Amino acid sequence: MLPLKDLEEQLLHRADPCLPASDDGARRLLVLKQYRFHKKLEIQLFRGCITKDGRLKNPLTPIDPLAAVLQADDPDELRFYAAVSRFQNNPTAAVTDDDLAALQMIFQNPAGFHFHVHNPEFSESVVAGSLQAVTTGAALHDLSILVAQADGFYDIRPQLNAAEGPVDLRVQRLLFGYFLRIGNVLHLPASMQVWKALRFFLQYPGGMRLRPVDFETFRSNILSKLEDSLSIVYTYAQAMPPDAPEAQHLYTPPERVIYLSELGSYVLINPVMKYGESEVPLRSRRPLYRTDAKGSLFQLDRDGRAEDAFLAQILQQHPHFGEQLSEPLPYFYLHRRRFLDEGWFLDAFAQWRSEGIAVLGFSALKGNRFNEHKPEVSVRLRSGINWFNALIGVRYGKQKASLQQMQRAVRNRSKYVTLDDGSLGVLPEEWIRRFEGWFAAAEPDGDELPVPKTAFRTLHELFAEESWDEDVRREVGLYESALLRAGAVPEAKLPEELHATLRDYQKRGYDWLRFLDEHNFGGCLADDMGLGKTVQAIALLLAQRERHREHPDLVVVPTSLLFNWEAELERFAPSLRVLRFYGPNRARQLKSTTRYDVLLTTYGTVLSDGSWLEQQQFNLLLLDEAQQIKNPSSLRYEAVSRLKARNRFTLTGTPVENATLDLYAQLSFTCPGLLGTPRSFRALFSVPIDQFKNSKRAAELQQRVAPFVLRRSKLEVAKELPEKTELVLHCPMGEEQRKVYDAAEAEFRAFLEGTADEDVARNTLHVLRGLTRLRQICNSPLLASDTHVGADASSKIDVLTERLTGLVPGHKVLVFSQFVSMLELIRTELEKRGIGHAWLSGRTRDREGAVRQFQEDPSVRVFLISLKAGGTGLNLTEADYVFLVDPWWNPAVENQAIDRAYRIGQEKHVIATRLICPDTIEEKILQLQDTKRALSDELIQSESAFAPSFTKSEWLELLSH
Incomplete structure (x- = not known):
């Protein structure tokens, strides 16, 4: 087994004995130090503990800024740690703008570190005793170069002011090459230009003395270029008297100008104050001087209030501009895509122009075809004979867009319209919608949009009433009062x-x-x-x-x-x-x-x-x-x-x-x-x-x-309406049908003319057959079996189906015919058109079912009924239109058919229409109905009962037309 000490080191994690960073007993430290082998700045981060009396104590635990990046959520903290990492193990040979920007980010200190300076004389290593606590102060920007005349020479010396007051550069040095330390406060130069000038004058704290000839060169090549970022003070310059001739044009309100230029993918926005003939960048510190005819130098004060207002007008146009104030640049900037493609410039330019600010250089931007103005649309609505003529003018600054150009753009759903000079005018969505409405109402005619007077109701939507002339107001009022109010x-x-x-x-x-x-x-x-x-x-x-x-x-x-x-x-x-x-x-x-x-x-x-x-x-x-x-x-x-x-x-x-x-x-x-x-x-x-x-x-x-x-x-x-309205609808025959009818009529006439009077009376059946054939041809030549004509040769079917097509969506219709074969032809046409229908003839077994289908089924719109089968015993009160395809000798029979729809208690008013072929026997039947209408039904029952009462001459008269 390994020794116990080795096992502890390899297996056990000993937590940091310090309290968490948020606790009062722990502290996070940022240490500014010098690299061991050269004098470049190194920044290290530590975590340390403090004693009860507030002193820092060892050990100090290093913090890796790159590891801290992984734990940070706040964007400013991320930038802070990234800036710190720049000054670790990466010494640079020279100070750069990026170095200064990174230090400015560190000085903002979003992570709340305590700043310390390392004293290598105490210890080369960073330990608690080697650290001196410091604070960060405001950036150094108030560095002036004073120019004085003395003994025929020009003395140039620096003057620096910090928050603590004037700074004696003779006792100062740049700590770690970047900072001025005033007491325990570290100050960072506000810009690279201030840093370079400060570094120079720390080497020559007493300044320089130049001969006049050398001074002019120094002034034109050095001082004039420093004027935008440093304050150059000519101590011998006098204040220009307001009444001096040279000053008269200088004390008028300064002009405000914005120059646009490009740098890579960015558009530069350079605001300038123009005092007379002199232009001063708004973000520069350049003084105004004039030399009079005697060679005396006079100083003019810049209008601080006007410049502050100008700056505010710039800043309010984009949030990025406020962020860019901390950058030592004479201009503001936006990415070209944001500047142009998103149409930002239209609103900004319009606002600036409304405040009297000139914008120059827009058309010179590379690849830019946009017009820099918002559209200005003027409308005047006048009254013509049949039209309200809207005179519409569209201008983009000095350029004009015709209505035809606008119409092409709107039709193509383009955000741009081509102007007379080839530039592109930007069309805001609001104007696209407005012009869409105008062009939907009328086609342009030159500079006018002739809106028909019939569209008077849309004028309120299309044009603001203040654009109407008096005639338009009067006429629209008349039309509205008469046509929009019932009974007016x-x-x-x-x-x-x-x-x-x-x-x-x-x-x-x-x-x-x-x-x-x-x-x-x-x-x-x-x-x-x-x-x-x-x-x-x-x-x-x-x-x-x-x-x-x-x-x-x-x-x-x-x-x-x-x-x-x-x-x-x-x-x-x-x-x-x-x-x-x-x-x-x-x-x-x-x-x-x-x-x-x-x-x-x-x-x-x-x-x-x-x-x-x-x-x-x-x-x-x-x-x-x-x-x-x-x-x-x-x-x-x-x-x-x-x-x-x-x-x-x-x-x-x-x-x-x-x-x-x-x-x-x-x-x-x-x-x-x-x-x-x-x-x-x-x-x-x-x-x-x-x-x-x-x-x-x-x-x-x-x-x-x-x-x-x-x-x-x-x-x-x-x-x-009357309870019943009876109409006659004439159905002139087409050429084919007329040809068939005329031939049949001539044949029937020849028979009558060649038959003796007494034989006509005896041959009633033959006479009735001839009459029926003529009546069938009036319906359709197909009903006469000996004819050979297409099915479309029936004028009655054409007229009837046309009327039914218009009626069936809102009405139910009865169609009567004496001839079942005619009803079959009509049924064929209804089926072609998809019109629902019911059928009733002498062969229909379920009469009640057919009636119920028509009365109750909303899809059944037409009832085809044989005149004899449906003449009595039916109650069809759902119908309010009746068509009698062929006239019957007896008007009473027709009335019975019409009465199938009109009954006591019927709420609908019935319109009955008889279809008649003019210049045929059907016209004579109508006339006969009129003459016989007063007779009782018993006297006129049918064709067979009616025929014997006619003589030969009367039959021939029936055929005449």
Whole structure:
């Protein structure tokens, strides 16, 4: 076994007998000493104990500063230990700036060490008795060089002041090459320049005497360069009299200038006070002197108060500047990335300029393309004819940015805009958002942003009201009071030529249309189907003809509604001269269009004759069933948008069929600019609303379009509606269908004409077969088995499916036909469009199940019913629209069908629509219904009971048209 002493040394750890450093009985020591073999400074750290009477005692335990770094949390302590390690086992040949900086860090003493100086005469080793306690004092910076004249020479001598008072350099030395020891206080030179001058004058404490010729050289080469860091005092200089001619321009307030330059990756910020022609760095101690005409030297006082204020204005722009005050530099500095890339300079420069400080040298920084100014944006909003014109000026100092340049930058989401001189103006995020809003509202035109007057509701968001001129304030007030408050639209007089009595809601619709038109606003009348949009529009056509007669109106409708519009115009406004601009003969009509008040045409004609129509000037341009232009990228939308008109209106029962873009197309047509560009509309509304169901954006969109869309549902105007409204919807045949019908009619006519009167009465079955065939062809040529025409040749199916598509989202609909085969064709079209429907014919076994499906299933929107199967015994009160696909001889049968929806206790108002092919036997059936409507049901029961009462001539009359 090893000896017990060896085992103790190897196995047992003896803790330090001293108390912890935080205890009053322990002390941490910083010892300044001299290396054993040379006179360089060495710094060591120790832990020592003290006696009860406060004396330090041995042993002293060394502290490794690098090990202390691992235990330190405070950043200042980390720097302290790193600075100490610099002076251990690493003597340097010369004193450097880094040495002085490390000593300044040590003198801050964040770890709370007690400073001691080692006395090697007591012991070469550091022991308690070899240490003398010292304290650290303020840095030495008040070193002046006094220049005096004596006996024809110049005497140069130093003057040093410390916190304790004047210091006699003749009895001083630099302890360890760095410190002045005054009593028990160690002072460290504040800068390398002070250290070098102090070291020099400690060698020559009495100063120097120079001849005048040598002094001038010394002054220009030495003293002038020391003036920024040391105080140079010419004792023989006199105070400049304020009234001296040389002083007049020197006593004006000094100018403040900041010069910018570069040093590596840093931008240097050098503040200068300019006294007359003399520039003095703000951080220098340079005096101001002037020599008069006689050669006398005069001293001028620097404006200390102004310089302190200038310094404060610099410091408040960045926290780093305050930290740099302790560094002996004539400038402040920031890393180039922080100075330029983070846009710091914009705020700093703006603040300095606002306080009258000039900033020079920015454009000379290497690779710098930035403009040094923040954007200054001026806005003036004026009223034009159809626009509010915002005159917007954007300037960056002396440079201008056009609205087109701003738009490119904003569209590219760039933080910079290219200016006229090629420099880059920085766009703050606040201005990017503001310009995004402006460019979403309108496209720039030169220096102006023409915002359509239809967008008056957005003006408060876009432009501060102090930028509005008086006309803008007045007009916006008028529009807001009339269009944003219910019932506030002023009443307008109905035209005397109108042959109709409008219901109250229709009169309000007419008033609204008139108000919009008088202020050159377009609009969309979007009442539910059957509420009389056409008659309201016709009233407008009549009214504005009194004021605008120089150009005709243009009404564009689907081909299927052309006949209906002709009939309605003739019925309600017979005084209007109407030209049906449609069909193969329209080329001959081109020269005569100016003789008419209204041109009535179709969407297809606008597409085919667009080149001619685009050259014409119209008064009103009115689109019916305007959902036809719901796609803003379609040829149809582009064609109608190119037409020139004083004003535009649309009619539709379904302003939005699938997505918000439907609404954009219609309102961009009637109110150009209201909803901005397609790109901005998609970003602001379409994507948030359609994809993410953003209710806030939906409310914003509704608020924007509300003044220009008038929609009344049947429920809203229920009190003004009759219990049942019966309409006739004409469905003109297409070319193929007409060809089939005309051939069948000619064949039937030939049969009648070639048959004797008495034979016609005997061949009733053959006559009825001919009538039925004509009626089937009116529905669809496919119902007549001997025809060969495509399934799309039915004008009724086209019109019906178009109407159903618009109605089914909010209504339930009954569709009656005498022919089950016609209902089957309709069912096929509904299935193609994904419209839920129920079916009832004579072959349906579960009638109650079909009825219950329609009444209770919300996905079932349409009920297809055979007229005979559903004429009696049904109660279908969920429906509020009824379509009669083909007219029946007996109006009582049709009324029974309509009454399936209208029952006692029914809360909905029912609108029944008969589909009629004009210029066919169906028109004659309608006329026959009118003449026979007063007869009792017993007299007219069916075709077979009805037929014998007709003579041959009456049958032929039935075929005439």
